[in-house]
Amino acid sequence: MFKSIKSKIFVSHFILIVILLVGLTYKHYHNSIDMYIQNVITFHTNASASIVRTSSLAISGQNYGNIQLPSFVAELSSNSKLVYLQITGRSDISYKEFSAVYTKENTHMYRNIYPEKHEQNLQLKLKRFQSKLNEINIDKVKINFLIARTKDALFEYERNKNLLKTSSMKYKLLLNKESPYIDYDKNLLFLSLKTNNKNSGIVSMVYDISEIINLKKKIIIDLVIESVISLLIAIILLTILANKIIGPLNKLSNFMTNDFRTLNAGKTPSLELSDEIGILSNKFKVLIESMQENQARIEGKAYFDSLTGVYN
């Protein structure tokens, strides 16, 4: 196998090219993915500026209303890639714990922490207001307003409690990772940004980056096409190179198989070449000429007497 120089040259170079190509392709693939991930991280970090601003304000004053405003929730839900968001921190004045969570499934920002006996206090308040409704001198507009507001607060509390129970906990593990973190199995990006209120806080965001699957496919297809084209070009070039080297050697070899006495040294192949093959041809030419001279001398001595010059 591979006895000829031509096949040895071809195969050894071909293997070398394949190794280089695989290495470069692997590197190119990872560079493309890394670059994409960096772009995604930069994009989401920059796009989160307003989220961080609102969150800072909310943590600072322990204001859950700010982050539950429809406009803020709409801002979050308009980012279809944002699947989970958690705001945590401590308020600036009373140093109270603040925590709120948004999930894409529910398209809702819900409060995580309530004061002790929050529900009981609201229930008591509601009962007290409702009992006042029967009083004659009571301002009906004001008392109805307070009843509606308390009912809203109770409804929100109930809803948040239920959402906390049912909301997916699948992103919780990600929150312990160092940001930025990519979960390649689930195609999720975890980003964590500091808020700018006095006591600081954290906005943790989980983004769906499943588009990376299509991107990976596209990169692989592109790389396979590039590799096939490169290999085809390599095969053509290697064939030309092998022929360039082996062709003159074959001609020289065929030339040398003739009886050297009949050879015309001046017609030795590849004499015109200035490379190693040209040098070899010239050496062969000198050899042929030398051998032909020696042959003529020996023959002269064999057929003629050296003193008299007549036939033996």
Added chain:
Amino acid sequence: MVKLLWMILVTSSLLNANSLSEYIKELKNMVLVKESMIPGKDVVLPKETPLFVQQTVSMYNWINEGKGTKLNIYVPKDKVELYKTHGPYPDGLTAIAIYEDQDIIFVTEHFQGEPIYGTFDREGKDISNSHPSLNVKACIQCHTNYADICINGTCSVPMLDIFNKK
């Protein structure tokens, strides 16, 4: 269905966006407890300004054609001590804030132990629907939700609080 119910409930409470508190005709028996200002819209606040103040300024710096306004806060004589400790307040008038250069009067009142709000001009006309930032909804948004700063319906950031005991 739950969403629909939620929307109905929210709408039910927010539809009532007119002033709920009563207009105060004169400042008799009221004590000026704080003199402050809303800077003009071109004023850049220092970075270290409390975020609550920054939000208040950004919400109201359109006042007086963006030139800002003097802000005075008055509290009934008998409630000054309660104001220092953020209540708890008995029912009745609690405090009024006046944007002097635009004649806007914010009235905070307590009713059944709960704060309610209203916005009026000098003539006592309810102007709560004349601008989103004057709406009762906006008052509640800040006064009720800023649990760290607004207690029992009155708000103050410690560094601005003239009653801050040292």
